[in-house]
Amino acid sequence: MTLEADVLTAYPAEIPIPAATVADALAASNAKTPRVLVVLDDDPTGTQSVADLPVLTRWEASDFIWAFEHIARSGCKPAVYVLTNSRSLDPDEAAVRNEEVVRNALAAAGSLEELHLSFVSRSDSTLRGHYPLEPDVIAATVADVSGEKTDGVVLVPAFPDAGRVTIGGVHYMRGTGDAAGTLTPVSDTEFAKDATFGFTTSVMADYVEEKSHGRFAADSVIVLDLNIIRAGAAASDPADGAQISANAIADAIEAATDSTPIVADIVSENDLRALSLGLEEAERRGKKLLYRVGPPFVRGRIGQEIRTALTAKEAYQGNTPSTAGGLIVVGSHVGVTTRQLNVLTAEHRSARTIEIDVEKLLGARADAYLDQIVDTVVEALRGGDVIVHTSRLVIKTNDPAESLRIARTVSAAVVAVVNRTLQTFPPRFVIAKGGITSSDVAAHGLEIRHAIVRGPMLPGIVSLWEPVDGPAKGIPNIVFAGNVGDDQSLADVTRKLSNTF
Template structure:
């Protein structure tokens, strides 16, 4: 029996595909959909769980459901003579936000045992590197430990350490002590670590350094060698590790030629839900472009004036499209204050529901859609466009995936959608994506 390897990525928002192409994104994880992805020709697929937008209990329940269905499909295929050896990745934010260790614990319970789980948060296109087990954000050549950035102040996923062993101890509430974390430093990653990898056991936590894609390419080969010797590893990673594990060729259409995916050369629309500082700077630059129309969604009106506000935004969006302009629909930039995490998440879901009602009712002749923000993008794919699966065709900018709706979509067949993470790109990146799709570069 031939054993085939498949990289299975449980992605807590839809931006983990930001370094790969030609693979499926699943917004549903029933047995039939998972079987289709397992048998797809691409070496990897993503299950978009969107757990970063949920509380910990719900995140655990969703992760458990996915894992149990994955196991059922793997067992079924093996019984039919199609044995698949999975490489399991819990893809999360490269600035260390997310439900760790909740998700890796559940995956280990359902699909383990594992000999080790590796923290590999590097995302080079976004300036995230790890050196001496300290994770950095690099902006314009300046390296800042991530605990000193705005991301560490996240009201749901905040943390106080950039040194990964201390981060692990903090997030596991001391269950895993910092000194118990196995550190793979740059010298280890760039050297020969196979013997050490073969000695790992009992799901030990490992923190991995990397400054370049070549670092991870080399280390990934050693990880694969170890799995051939029977070792079972789980990964909690940023996007760059997936590039190394998948080892894909160049994408079929170059980033600066993505306009060829636009339907009928028509103008598109931009939906912005992310509130991070970088998104706001990019929005300000985009609103300076002549052919865009700013449509601000006053989120404070949503609870009491939902339908009125929705009608206003949709009417203005249709008028803009009729005039061959691009509506930029964005949530008001004032940060809301909430008494607790539950209230914040509930309000976020209400705002997202509003934006998805906008997406569902944009003009049918829309040429493309740019979705800014991880959770926003997940909701666009799963709810606004109601896609069961979609396929990544490539990256329009480093870290910004383009997926296409299927050709039988009831409203937007073949429409390209840009999944644009909130914290990726320089201040002109959103303008660049717009120009490439508008063929105005």
């Protein structure tokens, strides 16, 4: 067992850095030519760490123009999320989608006066996803369209809010409950055994070598450990310390060329802000960087304060909540989700719980079975909240493509239930639990095209999207990752939104 306190004794203390310091540095850089971060989110849960930013589930040039104009008009921070849902796609499909997004974003920016784009490939804090394929495609597309070559790809999987930290180039999961204060290498968790995106090491340089099949050797990876991130810790003035660290980070990145992988240690929000200042300095010096990151990186990079969790009143602000019940849809199968579901069903006794049998979805009478589920959900919503979950028995296969096919079949069924329910009897709110589930429910079940991320429902995690168009306008849509929160979290979020719990 590894104790976090013991590991951290080898490194300096963190430097206190206000979010405003990063925001001011970014504003100074953007004074001549505005710059927007375009975040390609491989599932919608990347938005859980930010607030008041536009999010797109479609990526035509016109969609980007809406987002860029919203940023300019509202004065919100300069970032837009694009829900690619590429974690649910096979590699070829993921590549095509990433290229489409980048080309259309650049085309939209080119139609406006003086707007520069930087790209973020947002993925999982437990290292699952299409890496290095997605950063490779983004870099190649940017080079093809603009001629700009990428010097480095910065990997920042850490998500301290959810207990994922990187120390000494090793990615860990923090323990909870009786194990609080301990660190487990993420390769020793269930996430490393993912049927599609499994991996064998938590040492980030070795992970890069493994996933790139040796194209990037481990010893070619630049590691920004806490000695670099916190290089200015000894300074008497934190502002001076932040500048010392920024210069140290930029110096360490100086050798990056031709998409050199760069791994960053992160334990706290202050570390994210120190890294952001260093990246800003590196880019000021001329480095061209892409980012492959976990959820909180963008918040740090744009200098956004950590938003407090939304209250029940704030969740419905500007809209009149329906008297119908709310719809809670659970698709994820990771252990924490199943525990959260068990707590919710045990505590929310007035809710109707409906299980979708995955084996029946894959059977010959799937359509008739789905009709039955929809009718049951609609009728139950008239009396209160409804919990819809897929059966907890995972149908396993050793074929990644077949695993994705099964996942898509299940997701399509969940989408059909949500969409047909919305058309028949709109719910008071929708909570979608699981990355792919959240994505498909938002984009297809609720037919959201443009939304605003209002903020988190719990501290640092679980985001509320407010749809600004389409049939779900005015219905809070809660994006809830499968692998975040404690056992009580799903019940806590439902209790905030429900009028019967």
